[in-house]
Amino acid sequence: MSIEHTILGIISLVPCSGYDMKAEAERGSLSMLSALGFGSIYPRLKQLEEEGLVETQQVETEGRRKKIYELTADGWRELARWLEEPPGYPLPSRDDLLMKMLFWGTAGADRTALIEHLRARRDESLEVLDYLAEWQANETAFIDEYGLLVLTYIKTRLEAEISWIALATAQLEGPPELPLRDKQWLAVLQKARRSKALDQETHS
Amino acid sequence: MSIEHTILGIISLVPCSGYDMKAEAERGSLSMLSALGFGSIYPRLKQLEEEGLVETQQVETEGRRKKIYELTADGWRELARWLEEPPGYPLPSRDDLLMKMLFWGTAGADRTALIEHLRARRDESLEVLDYLAEWQANETAFIDEYGLLVLTYIKTRLEAEISWIALATAQLEGPPELPLRDKQWLAVLQKARRSKALDQETHS
DNA sequence: AGTTCCATGTAACCCGTTACATGATTAC
DNA sequence: GTAATCATGTAACGGGTTACATGGAACT
Numbered sequence: 001m002s003i004e005h006t007i008l009g010i011i012s013l014v015p016c017s018g019y020d021m022k023a024e025a026e027r028g029s030l031s032m033l034s035a036l037g038f039g040s041i042y043p044r045l046k047q048l049e050e051e052g053l054v055e056t057q058q059v060e061t062e063g064r065r066k067k068i069y070e071l072t073a074d075g076w077r078e079l080a081r082w083l084e085e086p087p088g089y090p091l092p093s094r095d096d097l098l099m100k101m102l103f104w105g106t107a108g109a110d111r112t113a114l115i116e117h118l119r120a121r122r123d124e125s126l127e128v129l130d131y132l133a134e135w136q137a138n139e140t141a142f143i144d145e146y147g148l149l150v151l152t153y154i155k156t157r158l159e160a161e162i163s164w165i166a167l168a169t170a171q172l173e174g175p176p177e178l179p180l181r182d183k184q185w186l187a188v189l190q191k192a193r194r195s196k197a198l199d200q201e202t203h204s
Numbered sequence: 205m206s207i208e209h210t211i212l213g214i215i216s217l218v219p220c221s222g223y224d225m226k227a228e229a230e231r232g233s234l235s236m237l238s239a240l241g242f243g244s245i246y247p248r249l250k251q252l253e254e255e256g257l258v259e260t261q262q263v264e265t266e267g268r269r270k271k272i273y274e275l276t277a278d279g280w281r282e283l284a285r286w287l288e289e290p291p292g293y294p295l296p297s298r299d300d301l302l303m304k305m306l307f308w309g310t311a312g313a314d315r316t317a318l319i320e321h322l323r324a325r326r327d328e329s330l331e332v333l334d335y336l337a338e339w340q341a342n343e344t345a346f347i348d349e350y351g352l353l354v355l356t357y358i359k360t361r362l363e364a365e366i367s368w369i370a371l372a373t374a375q376l377e378g379p380p381e382l383p384l385r386d387k388q389w390l391a392v393l394q395k396a397r398r399s400k401a402l403d404q405e406t407h408s
Numbered sequence: 409a410g411t412t413c414c415a416t417g418t419a420a421c422c423c424g425t426t427a428c429a430t431g432a433t434t435a436c
Numbered sequence: 437g438t439a440a441t442c443a444t445g446t447a448a449c450g451g452g453t454t455a456c457a458t459g460g461a462a463c464t
Contacts, residue, residue: 092239243445
C-alpha cells in the first residue's frame, strides 16, 4: 500500500531514477520509515507508469542512460489525495528485543544475557542518532519545516528509548523480583511445567 | 520468523488453545508488539507440533472441546535459545502519519488537514494509554518484572509521541516557514513542476 | 584485467492476511 | 429461533524480499 505513495513522494521532492530512489530512501528521516528494495521499486514504477501517475524521460548523463521519473497531473493529484486521507494508526511494530523481554521470565534464562541485549540496542540507537545528526549537519540535505518535525520525532523516540534502557539495565543489575501480580500462580506453575518437561526427557 | 517464537512464548506463559492465543496476543503489552490472525496461528501450530516443539492434549471444558498446546522439552530449549540470541535492530516502522508529513510540503496541501491528522493520532494514542492503564489495574492480569519494564517502555514511547504532537501542532498553527536549508532550490522547483503538470492538462 | 559502482529489470519464493467453510454452544 | 461466541481449520491471494541476470562505465 504505502510503497506506492512513498515512491510518489520521493519523485515529488525531486525527479529521479529507480536507482536514485533507493538511495534517497536510505537517507535521512526516510530511512527510518521505509525499506525499499529494487525488487519493489521497478515493478511498481512500471505499474505507476501504466496507470498514468508518472512519466519517464530517457536521460543521458555522463555517458550513463537512466530513466528519470516525473509526476503527471494525475500523479500530483493522487499524492495530494493520499496526503489528506486520514492516516491509519500504525500497526503493532514487532520488536524482537521487547518480545524477548516479555517472555524472559518464563524460560529461566540468564539475566545478564538480557542486559547484554539492552546494551547492544542502546549502542545501535546511539549510532542512529549520530547518523541523523551528521545528516542534518550536511550542507546539501534538503530539510523543510515538515521534515524537521519528523526528524525531531525520530530523535525524541530514540532518546526516550535510550533513557529507558538505562533505567531497565539498572533494575536488571539488581536482584530478581517476584512477579508483581500473579493471581493464578503462573510463575510457580511455569517452573514446574518446565522442569517436568525437561526431566521427563532425561529419564527416558 | 517471529510468529513462531511469539506462539512459543505465549504457551510458555500458560498452555492454551489456538483460539486462546489470539485473545492472549490482543491483551496488554503483547497487543502493541504483535498481530496474530487465525490464519497464521493454526498452520503454524500444526507445523510446530510436527517439529516436536509443542504437544497437544484434547480437553473437554464445559462441553467444549479444544486442543491445549504445551511445550515439549525441545520447545522449552528452543525458546531459551531464541531468547539468548541477540535480537535484530527493529526494521523501519512504516508510519503513515510521519510519511505524509515528510511529503507535506511538496504537494501544496492544506496545513489544517495535517493538524487534523495529528490531533486524531493524539486521541488514538491517548486511548491506547488508557487501555494499558486499565489492563494494568485489572486484578487478573499477570505481570512480572520484565512485563512491567516492557509496559513502561510502551508508555514512555506513547507519552513522548503525545508531547511531540503538542509541539508540532503548535508550530503548524503558526505561519508556514520557508525551508531551512535548500541549496538546490528544490522547494521553488517543486512548485513550478507541479503547476506546469497541472496547467498543461487543463489546456489540452 | 578486475573490481566496484551505476542502472534496470525478472522470477521464485516466503509469509502473512483475507476470505471462506464448518459446527457446536450459549445468550437473548 | 437466531444471533453471538467458542473453536478449528483451509485456500486463495497479494505483497514484499531474495536471488538471479545483464551490461556498461569508472576506477585501480
